[in-house]
Amino acid sequence: MARLVMKFGGTSVANVERIRNVARHVRREVAAGHEVAVVVSAMSGKTNELVGWARETARFHDAREYDAIVASGEQVTAGLLAIALQDMSIDARSWLGWQIPIRTDAQHGAARITAIEADELDRRLSSGQVAVVAGFQGLGPDNRIATLGRGGSDTSAVAMAAALKADRCDIYTDVDGVYTTDPRVEPKARRMAKIAFEEMLELASQGAKVLQVRSVELAMVHGVRTFVRSSFEDPDAPGMDDFDNPPGTLICDEDEIVEQEVVTGIAYAKDEAQISLRRLSDRPGVSAAVFGPLAEAFINVDMIVQNTSEDGSRTDMTFTVPAADLDKAVGVLERGKPEMGFDVVQSETGLCKVSVIGIGMRSHTGVAATAFRALAEKGINIKAITTSEIKISFLIDGPYAELAVRTLHGVYGLDKTV
Amino acid sequence: MARLVMKFGGTSVANVERIRNVARHVRREVAAGHEVAVVVSAMSGKTNELVGWARETARFHDAREYDAIVASGEQVTAGLLAIALQDMSIDARSWLGWQIPIRTDAQHGAARITAIEADELDRRLSSGQVAVVAGFQGLGPDNRIATLGRGGSDTSAVAMAAALKADRCDIYTDVDGVYTTDPRVEPKARRMAKIAFEEMLELASQGAKVLQVRSVELAMVHGVRTFVRSSFEDPDAPGMDDFDNPPGTLICDEDEIVEQEVVTGIAYAKDEAQISLRRLSDRPGVSAAVFGPLAEAFINVDMIVQNTSEDGSRTDMTFTVPAADLDKAVGVLERGKPEMGFDVVQSETGLCKVSVIGIGMRSHTGVAATAFRALAEKGINIKAITTSEIKISFLIDGPYAELAVRTLHGVYGLDKTV
Structure with missing residues (x-):
């Protein structure tokens, strides 16, 4: 039995059917006896719609209002996924940033997480309830919603994994792992089984889009073993339930990588x-x-x-x-x-x-x-x-x-x- | 100088252009020196979209999750209107139900307001800031978002007017007042200048759709003078700034009505x-x-x-x-x-x-x-x-x-x- 944070991005929750698919991924882990917290992004396209309205309303706008508007996207997904899980008879509830709370600094629109008061979540996970957490958002010192900036849901997930002392943070995305280079440029690119935090940090900083740089930094600082895998595979396909060796790429401490290549x-x-x-x-x-x-x-x-x-x-x-x-x-x-x-x-x-x-x-x-x-x-x-x-x-x-x-x-x- | 609650429904905030029009209505009252709190609904169509997703996810769903999902609609409008007001150089900020907080009972999906802790809002209105309040929502005893049921934004507005001791609650809607009967059935129907709370309550209960029954009950109990007027008129047309006698229908105590008809x-x-x-x-x-x-x-x-x-x-x-x-x-x-x-x-x-x-x-x-x-x-x-x-x-x-x-x-x- 392990404790797991699972994170699903916008394309993975783009509509109700995909949200149900996400629920099946969660069900697989719950069925295996793991404690699960799920972090979700907004349905893809929703954040752009909300940002578009804010920009249409005024070219320059109050970042605090922008945050209240944009954070609503993740709020909707969290509620929908909780419903989908309950519909599979899984005990689950949604958590918004201000409810946990995930505390941030005052930098609205690009806030940094300062603390996560995870005691209640911790208790609920231990009792078997799945926590569905709205990504990308926290509560600023002004008691208003603060967002972490675009792509911030990865950061939410890693921070949540650190706060909950999770065994692993699984980032489900539209690619099935981290490759030696962009497979669209070099079809011979290989998916790596493991990559060290430092390498992933450089890869992300130098243009690889699979993970947000800040989330990798955070994972490295807190030693959060982070796993990149695909949300589009059949949740119940053979091997998906192999906890120690599922398909994807593990980002971990270099000590965990036995055969280190010179160039990765x-x-x-x-x-x-x-x-x-x-x-x-x-x-x-x-x-x-x-x-x-x-x-x-x-x-x-x-x-x-x-x-x-x-x-x-x-x-x-x-x-x-x-x-x-x-x-x-x-x-x-x-x-x-x-x-x-x-x-x-x-x-x-x-x-x-x-x-x-x-x-x-x-x-x-x-x-x-x-x-x-x-x-x-x-x-x-x-x-x-x-x-x-x-x-x-x-x-x-x-x-x-x-x-x-x-x-x-x-x-x-x-x-x-x- | 008066204190005013202004409420705008879904069709009045259906898109960014209409939200800007709402901002002009608010600007008119602010320019006249009034203290203003605005209560807004979700952009029309949004609530149905959100409810549709919840239903698509599961036929029977947790009312608490439904509330978290559906309340996001008003959250977006409140942020957008605050931005539109700021863009007109009006000091404004949005308030979500949990931020004020507007406390409700535990009846998720059809909650009743139990208390509004309006001290901070009161201070801000006195200092000249416009409060833009997300309607239809409050904070349940479980620290989760609770919605007041469909049409609940009218109730939010009247309750807010009572808590803020407002001089009047102006309900802006897609009709320009309360008529002696449905003008689509009887073209000779007249707009009433005034109607007593009890009469409005019967009218609303018996099928007139202009106001939600519960909001009229609440207005009657707290003696909130409630005014029904159109949001689609030019905000700066002649007479719109006549505070004591604007175009529309005042719902008030029967004592205020000098010439009471037998049948209204x-x-x-x-x-x-x-x-x-x-x-x-x-x-x-x-x-x-x-x-x-x-x-x-x-x-x-x-x-x-x-x-x-x-x-x-x-x-x-x-x-x-x-x-x-x-x-x-x-x-x-x-x-x-x-x-x-x-x-x-x-x-x-x-x-x-x-x-x-x-x-x-x-x-x-x-x-x-x-x-x-x-x-x-x-x-x-x-x-x-x-x-x-x-x-x-x-x-x-x-x-x-x-x-x-x-x-x-x-x-x-x-x-x-x-």
């Missing part, structure tokens, strides 16, 4: 833009002068490359931002020019960032050299490189994205053995 | 069915034996006619039920036959109840006689009659309904003077 995955993010500041004055504090204003404008700066200057006075600095933020970023820089002290801003769009990720890199050398060689052989020009302990990222021209992904996937031996 | 309105309810129990044993307690089981089956019994028996042993009893409940009622009676002691149940459908209503009847005689004569002249057969202090109801054949309404409307001098 290739991620990519399209629509990157590059900004170069030419002849930037090379003095202490110049980075703060440049990136402070960008951060204040909520622009997410990524790969930063700065060379040492030849004469110690002027240098070039290059960094990337999402293409959608480029105009805003250039505006911020132009306004800050006197303060920052550079000659000219240059920018380029249509770029792609490809990342090679693997914990094994820590103890293996030559990983970067392998990539350089492979990309060069295909005539792919590398515009910038950044590295971390377990990741190497390359900035390349957008049209080469798929070729680069497939090349790297092959060169590190990730291809499916047929 | 004619109501009708179609789709009535009549049930007769033949040769019912005429003994003490027989009524309880008949009507107890019907009440337990939630069947609303209306006109009851029982004659004294000739020999003191057997009598006939006739009463009406809504046609939709007829089969259920007959079933209950057949099962109870041994206990109740009658020979046979007879029933008839396709009937209509027409009611003549007026406080003036208390002090005037001959009101019934006038009706008998007028109906007889038109060849309308009266199948049953019941009377109260301020109402006479006639049961007639359905096809004569409109003719009876027009005849009675004319004979009591209610026709519009052209």
Whole structure:
């Protein structure tokens, strides 16, 4: 007997029929004797409808009102799933963020969970009742509904698993696990049985969409074993009830992974833009002068490359931002020019960032050299490189994205053995 | 300066454009210096969508889950209206039932308000903030959302007006007031400037759909002056800002009505069915034996006619039920036959109840006689009659309904003077 948090996203609860299917997944685990809390998203399309109304009402709107409006989507799904479970003679009830309560900070629209008062839930799970929790929402310090930002239901689920000391958090989604790369780009991509928290964090940060970055961070911090699996498989198919080895990908501590590959995955993010500041004055504090204003404008700066200057006075600095933020970023820089002290801003769009990720890199050398060689052989020009302990990222021209992904996937031996 | 509760129903907030129109009605009152709380329903169609999903999920469902699902409709409207008001630079915020809280009893799906803790709202109104309250919902003793039953937003508004000691509760709806009878049946129907609580209660109970019966009861008990007016008129048209005499109908204490008519309105309810129990044993307690089981089956019994028996042993009893409940009622009676002691149940459908209503009847005689004569002249057969202090109801054949309404409307001098 285990305690389980099961999370179902918007496409998994898109209509009443799918909600009934979700109920069957839950029934399977309950029948196996597990204690179950379920976290649900809004029916797919509903959140967009609600956001659309808020935007139609006023271009700029109070985030607290936005939260009250948008959180209603998960409220509906939680109630419907509780009804579907009861209809299968399973003891279940819905819980809204304010009822538990899931406490958050005051950042309406992008709140962070500060505490979950899970005592009552804990008691009910122990007594065999299934808790159906509305994801994506909590209660702010102002006693008003606060939402966690888009995709926040994953975070709700992981936080709930931590608070309830669950044995595992199963994220049911429209894919059946985490792949070595995007299977739409490289059909030879393999589903991983296990991946370490750190790797998943890099994969999610570098463009893999299967899990929200914050939920992975939270899982890593609290050591929540998180399992990615498909909600579209037959809930009662053979093997689905294998608790220790169900179909999907386990995100866990690296200690749990016996045979660690050097490289475990290739991620990519399209629509990157590059900004170069030419002849930037090379003095202490110049980075703060440049990136402070960008951060204040909520622009997410990524790969930063700065060379040492030849004469110690002027240098070039290059960094990337999402293409959608480029105009805003250039505006911020132009306004800050006197303060920052550079000659000219240059920018380029249509770029792609490809990342090679693997914990094994820590103890293996030559990983970067392998990539350089492979990309060069295909005539792919590398515009910038950044590295971390377990990741190497390359900035390349957008049209080469798929070729680069497939090349790297092959060169590190990730291809499916047929 | 006055304190005002304004209530807008589903058709008045059916989309974002109409919500903006509602905001203009509110702005008019705020500009005049009034303190305003607004109570809103769900966007029209939304409640039906939510109820539909709940029913699709399970034919019989937990009323507490139903409440969590259905209350989300008003939650959305309250947030959107707050945003629309803020967009007009009006200080406003939304309030959900659990936030105020509006406390209810445990009757989920048809809860009654037990208390409104309005201190914080009171403070905010005094400071000039508009409170936008989600109608139809409160917080049950189980700390879960409880809804007041269909049409409950009127009740929310009147209860809120009582708790906030508002000077008036303005119910904005898709009609522009209360008429002497249904204008679709009698084009000569006149809009009343004022109507007494008791009369409105009878009108609403007897089939006029403009206000929910419970909201009128509550207004009468708490002496809440309630005003029915149209939300579809231009919010800034001439006269709309006339606080003491706006277009619409005031429901108030009879003392406020200077020239009280003998008869103020004619109501009708179609789709009535009549049930007769033949040769019912005429003994003490027989009524309880008949009507107890019907009440337990939630069947609303209306006109009851029982004659004294000739020999003191057997009598006939006739009463009406809504046609939709007829089969259920007959079933209950057949099962109870041994206990109740009658020979046979007879029933008839396709009937209509027409009611003549007026406080003036208390002090005037001959009101019934006038009706008998007028109906007889038109060849309308009266199948049953019941009377109260301020109402006479006639049961007639359905096809004569409109003719009876027009005849009675004319004979009591209610026709519009052209």
